[in-house]
Amino acid sequence: xxxxxxxxxxxxxxxxxxxxxxxxxxxxxxxxxxxxxxxxxxxxxxxxxxxxxxxxxxxxxxxxxxxxxxxxxxxxxxxxxxxxxxxxxxxxxxxxxxxxxxxxxxxxxxxxxxxxxxxxxxxxxxxxxxxxxxxxxxxxxxxxxxxxxxxxxxxxxxxxxxxxxxx
Amino acid sequence: xxxxxxxxxxxxxxxxxxxxxxxxxxxxxxxxxxxxxxxxxxxxxxxxxxxxxxxxxxxxxxxxxxxxxxxxxxxxxxxxxxxxxxxxxxxxxxxxxxxxxxxxxxxxxxxxxxxxxxxxxxxxxxxxxxxxxxxxxxxxxxxxxxxxxxxxxxxxxxxxxxxxxxx
DNA sequence: ATATCTGCAAATCATTTGCGAAACC
DNA sequence: GGTTTCGCAAATGATTTGCAGATAT
Numbered sequence: 445x446x447x448x449x450x451x452x453x454x455x456x457x458x459x460x461x462x463x464x465x466x467x468x469x470x471x472x473x474x475x476x477x478x479x480x481x482x483x484x485x486x487x488x489x490x491x492x493x494x495x496x497x498x499x500x501x502x503x504x505x506x507x508x509x510x511x512x513x514x515x516x517x518x519x520x521x522x523x524x525x526x527x528x529x530x531x532x533x534x535x536x537x538x539x540x541x542x543x544x545x546x547x548x549x550x551x552x553x554x555x556x557x558x559x560x561x562x563x564x565x566x567x568x569x570x571x572x573x574x575x576x577x578x579x580x581x582x583x584x585x586x587x588x589x590x591x592x593x594x595x596x597x598x599x600x601x602x603x604x605x606x607x608x609x610x611x
Numbered sequence: 612x613x614x615x616x617x618x619x620x621x622x623x624x625x626x627x628x629x630x631x632x633x634x635x636x637x638x639x640x641x642x643x644x645x646x647x648x649x650x651x652x653x654x655x656x657x658x659x660x661x662x663x664x665x666x667x668x669x670x671x672x673x674x675x676x677x678x679x680x681x682x683x684x685x686x687x688x689x690x691x692x693x694x695x696x697x698x699x700x701x702x703x704x705x706x707x708x709x710x711x712x713x714x715x716x717x718x719x720x721x722x723x724x725x726x727x728x729x730x731x732x733x734x735x736x737x738x739x740x741x742x743x744x745x746x747x748x749x750x751x752x753x754x755x756x757x758x759x760x761x762x763x764x765x766x767x768x769x770x771x772x773x774x775x776x777x778x
Numbered sequence: 779a780t781a782t783c784t785g786c787a788a789a790t791c792a793t794t795t796g797c798g799a800a801a802c803c
Numbered sequence: 804g805g806t807t808t809c810g811c812a813a814a815t816g817a818t819t820t821g822c823a824g825a826t827a828t
Contacts, residue, residue: 526693526695528693545735545736545739545741547741548744548745554739556735556739558731558735560731561728561731561735564725564727564728564731565748565750568712568723568725568728568750569712569750569752572712572721572723572752573754573755574712574714574750574752574753574754574755575752575753575754575755576750576751576752577715577751577752577753578715578750578751579748579749579750579751580748580749581732581746581747581748581749582746582747582748583732583735583736583741583743583745583746584743584744584745584746585736585739585741585742585743585744586741586742586744587740587741587742588740588741588742
C-alpha cells in the first residue's frame with residue numbers, strides 16, 4: 445500500500461501542515477483544498493482545482509477555492525503563475541528558485557533550475573543599477589523530433605488572451 | 612526643429628508604414644493609433660494608448676483601440692506583454708530579442724538584451740529535450756541605494772491581480 | 779460600389795465581494 | 804459564543820462583440 449503524498453494514513457497533508465503552522469483556521473473545505481494541492485504535481489488553475497476538489501466533496505463552491513488560493517498565496521504557501529491563457533495557475537512554494545518550460549503544443553509545464561542562470565540574472569540586474577528582488581524565466585519549446593498535429597486556434601469569446609495559449 | 616519619431620514632416624509614421632506594407636486599410640483612427648505608438652518609447656497598456664489617442668482626437672473609442680492593437684499584434688507589428696497588474700501592455704516588434712527589468716517600486720520597465728542569456732536559454736531547452744521556440748526573462752528589481760517610500764497596497768476590486776503590481 | 783471599420787452598448791470571462799447562514803476555536 | 808468562513812448570487816474590471824451607420828479602396 446502506498447500512501448498518497450497528501451496524507452500519511454488518514455492524517456494531515458503537507459499543505460495542511462503549513463496552514464496549521466501559520467495559524468489558519470482549518471475548515472473542511474480548506475483541508476480538502478490543501479489535500480488536493482498536496483496531491484497535485486502540476487500547475488492547476490482555479491477551475492481545475494475546483495474540479496478536483498468538487499470530485500471529492502461536491503459541497504464546495506468555486507468562490508471558496510478562489511478565496512483559499514488567495515489566502516494561501518498571501519501566507520506564502522502557494523505561488524501564483526501566469527503562463528498565458530488568461531487564468532492564473534498555482535503551485536506550492538517550496539523547491540528552491542526554479543523556472544518553467546512550456547510545451548507549446550501540449551501546454552504541459554516542465555520545471556527546471558539552473559545555477560548559471562541565477563548568477564547571470566543577478567549580474568544583469570546589477571549592471572543596470574538594480575538589486576534583484578525576483579525574476580522569472582519562461583521557455584517555450586517544442587519537443588525535438590516530431591510533426592505537431594496542427595492544433596486548432598481556440599479564440600474563445602470574452603477576455604482571456606495572452607502571449608501563448610495554454611493546454 | 613525636430614520631427615517627432617512618428618512622422619517625417621506631416622508624413623507617415625513608422626508604424627503606419629508597416630501597416631500599409633501589410634496591406635491594412637488605413638482609417639483615421641488606425642493612423643492615429645499608429646502615430647501614438649510610434650511616439651511611445653514605453654510599454655503602454657490599452658487604457659493608456661486610448662488616453663494618448665483620445666487627447667489628439669476625442670472621436671475615438673476604446674473598443675477601436677482594443678481592436679487595432681489586436682490586429683497589429685496578429686500582423687506581427689506589436690507584441691503583447693504581461694508584466695502583472697492585470698492589463699496587457701504593448702510594444703512595437705523590432706529591436707532583436709530583448710527582455711525586461713521591472714522596477715518594483717515604480718513599475719517602470721527597462722529593456723535589455725544579453726547574448727549569454729540567449730545561449731543559455733537555448734542550451735537549457737535542449738537539455739530538456741526541446742527546441743526553443745521563444746522565451747521570456749523578467750527581472751524584478753529595486754534601485755540600488757535608497758529607502759523605498761512604502762507604497763500602499765492598492766488591492767482594488769474586480770479581477771486583475773498578478774505576480775506584482777504595475778505602475 | 780462594397781467589403782471593412784467604427785461606436786456604442788451589451789456580452790463574456792476570470793475573479794472578487796456582500797450577506798445571511800454555518801462552522802471553528 | 805463570538806469571530807471567521809462558506810455558499811450564493813450579484814458586482815467588477817479587462818476585453819470582446821453584434822449591429823447599424825460611416826469609410827477606405
